[in-house]
Amino acid sequence: MKNKDHIDHEVQKTLESLDNMERAKTDAFFYSRVQSKLQHETLQTASSPGLGFAFSVAAVILIIILNISTILIGSTVSGEDAQSSSNYPAETFEEYRVFDLNYYNQLEDN
Amino acid sequence: MSFVSQTVLTQTAGAIEDSELLKQLQQGDEAAFKHLVNKYKDRVYNTCLGFLRNPHDAEDVSQEVFIKIHHSIADFREEASLSTWIYRIAVTKSLELIRYRKRGKRSGFFKALNSFFNEPDEAMDESGFMHPGIQLENKERARVLFGEIDKLSEKQRTAFTLQKVEGLSYQEVATIMEMTVPAVESLIHRAKENLKKQLYEFYQQNELD
Numbered sequence: 001m002k003n004k005d006h007i008d009h010e011v012q013k014t015l016e017s018l019d020n021m022e023r024a025k026t027d028a029f030f031y032s033r034v035q036s037k038l039q040h041e042t043l044q045t046a047s048s049p050g051l052g053f054a055f056s057v058a059a060v061i062l063i064i065i066l067n068i069s070t071i072l073i074g075s076t077v078s079g080e081d082a083q084s085s086s087n088y089p090a091e092t093f094e095e096y097r098v099f100d101l102n103y104y105n106q107l108e109d110n
Numbered sequence: 111m112s113f114v115s116q117t118v119l120t121q122t123a124g125a126i127e128d129s130e131l132l133k134q135l136q137q138g139d140e141a142a143f144k145h146l147v148n149k150y151k152d153r154v155y156n157t158c159l160g161f162l163r164n165p166h167d168a169e170d171v172s173q174e175v176f177i178k179i180h181h182s183i184a185d186f187r188e189e190a191s192l193s194t195w196i197y198r199i200a201v202t203k204s205l206e207l208i209r210y211r212k213r214g215k216r217s218g219f220f221k222a223l224n225s226f227f228n229e230p231d232e233a234m235d236e237s238g239f240m241h242p243g244i245q246l247e248n249k250e251r252a253r254v255l256f257g258e259i260d261k262l263s264e265k266q267r268t269a270f271t272l273q274k275v276e277g278l279s280y281q282e283v284a285t286i287m288e289m290t291v292p293a294v295e296s297l298i299h300r301a302k303e304n305l306k307k308q309l310y311e312f313y314q315q316n317e318l319d
Contacts, residue, residue, distance in 0.1 A: 023156045031148060
């Protein structure tokens with residue numbers, strides 16, 4: 001019982017501990033610090049405008065587009081190559097044939 | 111002249127002065143900004159310190175409050191008084207930092223890992239906080255009380271801190287929190303009741319000599 005009263009008393013005292021407290025104060029140079037922070041912020045905004053970010057995003061997009069177009073062009077060219085390689089023997093024959101089959105027919109006729 | 115009428119006169123003079131100050135601020139007058147900072151810096155710092163219980167955090171947040179004021183004074187529409195607006199910014203910024211810190215504590219694995227390899231973060235240590243405005247004989251009890259205030263809901267904590275630490279009236283607290291006076295009275299009453307229970311449990315667990 002005595003302990004309960006003691007705790008009650010301590011709780012009450014604790015709740016009253018903030019009564020009549022004084023206001024905490026900053027020092028006289030607070031304004032100078034705010035001013036320097038403001039100037040620093042202004043300088044930062046001026047030296048690294050939003051364009052920096054925009055440029056990096058544009059560069060990334062450009063690289064992606066170049067990659068995609070390279071892949072697409074590459075696949076088209078390889079398709080054409082496959083088609084032409086199937087006609088390769090005939091084309092080579094046409095291009096490099098050294099004799100005319102009609103030559104002997106013409107000789108026999110003469 | 112009675113005390114009440116003198117107070118009303120002082121408040122009216124303050125309002126007129128703030129109105130004039132506001133005009134100058136909105137015209138971008140740097141001298142007016144300096145006057146505003148010097149007029150409100152201690153109120154802002156004391157409010158932030160009451161919430162954050164760390165002088166470095168309170169200093170940083172107070173500076174942020176005035177930077178915010180500097181940036182958005184042109185948009186201030188006088189729906190509330192200048193002092194109310196400043197208190198609101200101070201409370202909002204302080205609560206934002208508290209919420210940020212709480213999120214940090216929840217995802218604390220990497221922080222714990224980081225603190226294992228680095229020096230402990232002094233800014234996080236609030237346990238040894240001692241408000242400079244508290245009388246010497248009350249310091250230990252106030253430390254316990256501040257610890258228990260942390261456990262209150264955000265609204266109760268805000269109302270209690272503004273009223274007890276910054277010494278604002280119920281009317282002023284109500285205007286800052288955008289509530290009615292009875293609602294603030296009820297919040298503070300519930301805050302005190304909760305604190306009583308919490309303190310009782312605290313002293314039971316930490317047996318008194």
